[in-house]
Structure formats: structure tokens, C-alpha cells
Amino acid sequence: MQNEAWILGELDGLRERALERRLVVNAPAGGRIERGGEELVNFASNDYLGLAQRPELIAGAEAALRRYGAGASASRLLTGTLPCHEALEARLAEFKGHARALVFGSGYHANLAAITALVGRGDAVFLDRLCHASLVDGAVLSRADVRRFRHNDAGHLDELLRKAPARCKRLVVTESVFSMDGDVAPLPDLCRVAETHDAMMMVDEAHATGVQGPGGAGMVSMHGLQGRVNLGMGTLSKALGSAGGFLACSEQMAAWLVNVARTFIFSTALPPAAAGAALAALDVLKTEPGLGAALLDRSALFRERLKKAGLDTGPSTTQIVPVITGSNQGALDLAAALRARGILAPAIRPPTVPEGAARVRLSITLAHSPAELARAAEIIIECAGRSL
Ligand SMILES: Cc1ncc(COP(=O)(O)O)c(C=O)c1O
Known part of the structure; x- marks a missing residue:
């Protein structure tokens, strides 16, 4: 189409900078995946506990499907609120130790809802510099003034909050486990700073829910911060093996969200x-x-093996383990070398990570056996030695 000619030029530009992406069809099975006719060990899954394929989850999905049908048929405020939503929200509130929880169609929706419901024009939102795109999008969409504090730097957050206009609403947003580095936020310090400046606090626990804290309740629970965090966001789509997102909060916050959260209402x-x-x-x-x-x-154990061999796993302390290459091409070369040896681990490039911080990102899951992890570490070390 004539008026789409510019797209070809843009795509060429992405290709030249090793930034073009394409879709590939996958058939997952446990810790492995069939892709393009090959069977590979899958290090690209967020199904951290291997629950997505467990019979209990499949039976739970099937029972709800048979009882309520394939779709909810309407939005929550019309006729879409079903007993399974009510039951799930009660269980999530209990799990997270908050008074209430509200469920959304995805974690992305939950993040858009949260930020746009809490701040607007004339207010200020303070995001960690490495926050996920859904949090950045929520902040931009809110029309509040968006300020980014240096990654995990409570001192810089304090500095930025001091400079914010006195009478506006302020919201501090961070993740507890960061999705690309696998490091964790200093939540008690960030909460203390937010409180000093009478700011609200939101924590995205997409990669912590099910994994960190007591029984997998996350890091807000681990630090006992439920009473000091206004919104605890989580996904059902990663360690919980399903789909959807949620916000855990107070009674009054839930009442407010039901009235104004656009991704919930529309x-x-x-x-x-x-x-x-x-x-x-x-x-x-x-x-x-x-x-x-x-x-x-x-x-x-896996990370220590890589580090001992001199690979740069950044600040990771969790199940997300990056091998940082720096250059985009280096990340692509390492991912290709691993694939040739039967390992699927994606190259992550800007804009998902900052310029010069390209990497191969490995997600460890319980579907990987210790022996499989030991073998994979050996292969990664060999391939990195040749391609870095
Ligand atoms: C930190 C973070 N927040 C939110 C999301 C969005 O969650 P979902 O995939 O359920 O939309 C993701 C993942 O995609 C994420 O990594």
C-alpha cells in the first residue's frame, strides 16, 4: 500500500541495527520446547514453577470452563463478574496479606490501571529507571509528570521527591524482582523514602509472585510491608502458570479502582x-x-557456575539470570550458538534493555532438572567463550 512505504524503510533500519524481531510458533512441553522443527531446552519461559502444565491447573481451568463457558461475556461492572472472579480475588487478597485484590485481563492491564487511577495531570510519578514497559506506559498515559530515579537508588528517589511541587499527589513505582537483570529492589528503603514525602507506593511483583517470600507471596510480604505499600501488583501469567494480572490493596483503594480503572471497566x-x-x-x-x-x-547454583567461568551475570540474585554481552550482535551471536547446541535463550536488546546492555536472558524453572541445568551451564560457558 502506497502510504505504508515508510514502514519498509523503518524495518530496514531495524534490521541494520540487529533489532528486527519476528514471530515464531512454539510447542512447549515441560522444560523443553519444539520450535521450527527442533526440540530445545527452554530458558525463555516465565512459567517458573512449571505449573502451567500441571494436571491440577488443567483440571481447574477445565472445571471453570465447563461451569461458566469459554468467555466471561462482559466487563466486570456489567455482567462479567462471575463467582470464579470473586473466589480468586478473595484468595489473592489472603495470599498477599492485603484487604482486597482485583483481577485484570493481564498484568499489563493491571499496571496501566494502577498508575492512571492514582495520579493525573499536575501530579508526579517516580519510576525506577529499569521499570517494565507496562509501568512506563501507565505513567505516560496518566499525564502526570514522569520522573525516573536511578535503579534501586533510594537516595536519588529522595532527591527527586524533594524537588517535586509540594501540593501534588506523588506515586513511587518499582518492581520487586527486575525482569531483565533478575536483581531485587531495596523495598524497605524505598518505602521509608516514600513515607517521608507522603508519597503512595506501588510494587510490581510480576517476577516475585509464587517465587519469593513466604509460600511465594512475594517480597512485600517477605519484608512485612503490606501496610505501607498501597498497591501490590502481581501476574497470574508467570509463576502461577495461568493468565491475567491483579492489584492487592486496601478496601478503599479497591472501591476507587472499580470506579475509575479504565482497563478494568472497559x-x-x-x-x-x-x-x-x-x-x-x-x-x-x-x-x-x-x-x-x-x-x-x-x-x-546455576548462576555461580557461570560466574566462576567469568561470565557477567550482572546483579542477578534470582531465577532470572542474564549473560550480559553489551553489543546487540554479541547477544544475537551467543543466542544463535546456544540454539545450535539445543538451548533456547533469547537475545534481549534495546529498547527492552538500555543501549550497550544487550544480553542473553535465561529463566530458570523447576521444569529444568539439576542435571539439565549443569549441562546447560557447560554449554553456555563454551559458547560464550567462542562468541564474546
Ligand atoms: C515486570 C512486569 N510487569 C508486568 C508484566 C505484564 O504482565 P502480563 O504478561 O501478565 O501482561 C510483565 C511481563 O510481561 C513484567 O515483566
């Missing part, structure tokens, strides 16, 4: 099967509360 409710699977995942976590700790132990 989007069809979470499909019943996703709610059923998430409820089953919470049951699994209750009966097997040590899953997260087991994953962290396995990840630490």
Missing part, C-alpha cells in the same frame, strides 16, 4: 478458565510452599 473480564487455573495454582502453592525456595536454590 475490558471484558478475565476468561473463567484462566481464573480456574489461577485458583488451582494457589492451592498448589498452599500444599507445596517450598517450590519458590527450591527454584531459588537451583538458580543460585
Whole structure:
């Protein structure tokens, strides 16, 4: 089409900078994946506890599907609120130790809702510089003044809050486990600074929920900060093996969100099967509360092997382990070399990570056996030696 000619030029530009992305169809099975006719060990999954394929979750999804149908049929404020949503929200509130929880169609929706509901024009939102795109988008969409504090730097946050106009609402936003570096935020310090300046606090626990803290409740629970964090965001789509997102909060905050959160109001409710699977995942976590700790132990062993061989795993202390190459091409070369040896680990490039911080990102999951992890570490060390 004539008026789309500019797109070809833009795509050429992406290709030249090794930044073009393409879709590939996958068939996942446990810790492995079939992709382009090959079977590979899958280090690109966020199904950290290997729950997505567990019979309990499939049965939970199936029961909800049969009882309520394939779709929720309407948004929550119309006729979309079903008993499975109510049950899931009650369980999530209990799990996270907050008074209430509200479920959204995705974690992305939850983040857009949270920030746009709390701040607007004339207010200020303070984001960690490495916050996920969904948090950045929520901040931009809110029309509040967006300020970025240096990664995990409570002192810089304090400095920025001091400079903010006195009478505006302020919201501090961070992740507890960062999705690209696998490091953790100094939550008690950030909360203290936010309180000093009477700012609200939001923590995205997408990569901590199910893994960190008591029984997988996350790092806000681990530090006992529920009473000091206004919004605890989590996803159902990663360690909980389903789909959807949620915000855990106070009664009054939930009442406010139901009235103003646009992705809650103007989007069809979470499909019943996703709610059923998430409820089953919470049951699994209750009966097997040590899953997260087991994953962290396995990840630490894997990371130490890579570090000992001189690879740069950045500040990771969790199940997300980057191998930082710096250059985009270096990341692509390492990912290609690993693939040739049967390992799927994606190259992550700007704008997902800052310029000059390209990497191969490995997600360790409980679907990887200790022997498989030991073998994978050997292969990564060999390939990195040749391509870095
Ligand atoms: C930190 C963080 N927040 C939010 C999301 C969005 O969650 P979802 O995939 O459920 O939309 C993701 C993942 O995609 C994430 O990594």
C-alpha cells in the first residue's frame, strides 16, 4: 500500500541495527520446547514453577470452563463478574496479606490501571529507571509528570521527591524482582523514602509472585510491608502458570479502582478458565510452599557456575539470570550458538534493555532438572567463550 512505504524503510533500519524481531510458533512441553522443527531446552519461559502444565491447573481451568463457558461475556461492572472472579480475588487478597485484590485481563492491564487511577495531570510519578514497559506506559498515559530515579537508588528517589511541587499527589513505582537483570529492589528503603514525602507506593511483583517470600507471596510480604505499600501488583501469567494480572490493596483503594480503572471497566473480564487455573495454582502453592525456595536454590547454583567461568551475570540474585554481552550482535551471536547446541535463550536488546546492555536472558524453572541445568551451564560457558 502506497502510504505504508515508510514502514519498509523503518524495518530496514531495524534490521541494520540487529533489532528486527519476528514471530515464531512454539510447542512447549515441560522444560523443553519444539520450535521450527527442533526440540530445545527452554530458558525463555516465565512459567517458573512449571505449573502451567500441571494436571491440577488443567483440571481447574477445565472445571471453570465447563461451569461458566469459554468467555466471561462482559466487563466486570456489567455482567462479567462471575463467582470464579470473586473466589480468586478473595484468595489473592489472603495470599498477599492485603484487604482486597482485583483481577485484570493481564498484568499489563493491571499496571496501566494502577498508575492512571492514582495520579493525573499536575501530579508526579517516580519510576525506577529499569521499570517494565507496562509501568512506563501507565505513567505516560496518566499525564502526570514522569520522573525516573536511578535503579534501586533510594537516595536519588529522595532527591527527586524533594524537588517535586509540594501540593501534588506523588506515586513511587518499582518492581520487586527486575525482569531483565533478575536483581531485587531495596523495598524497605524505598518505602521509608516514600513515607517521608507522603508519597503512595506501588510494587510490581510480576517476577516475585509464587517465587519469593513466604509460600511465594512475594517480597512485600517477605519484608512485612503490606501496610505501607498501597498497591501490590502481581501476574497470574508467570509463576502461577495461568493468565491475567491483579492489584492487592486496601478496601478503599479497591472501591476507587472499580470506579475509575479504565482497563478494568472497559475490558471484558478475565476468561473463567484462566481464573480456574489461577485458583488451582494457589492451592498448589498452599500444599507445596517450598517450590519458590527450591527454584531459588537451583538458580543460585546455576548462576555461580557461570560466574566462576567469568561470565557477567550482572546483579542477578534470582531465577532470572542474564549473560550480559553489551553489543546487540554479541547477544544475537551467543543466542544463535546456544540454539545450535539445543538451548533456547533469547537475545534481549534495546529498547527492552538500555543501549550497550544487550544480553542473553535465561529463566530458570523447576521444569529444568539439576542435571539439565549443569549441562546447560557447560554449554553456555563454551559458547560464550567462542562468541564474546
Ligand atoms: C515486570 C512486569 N510487569 C508486568 C508484566 C505484564 O504482565 P502480563 O504478561 O501478565 O501482561 C510483565 C511481563 O510481561 C513484567 O515483566
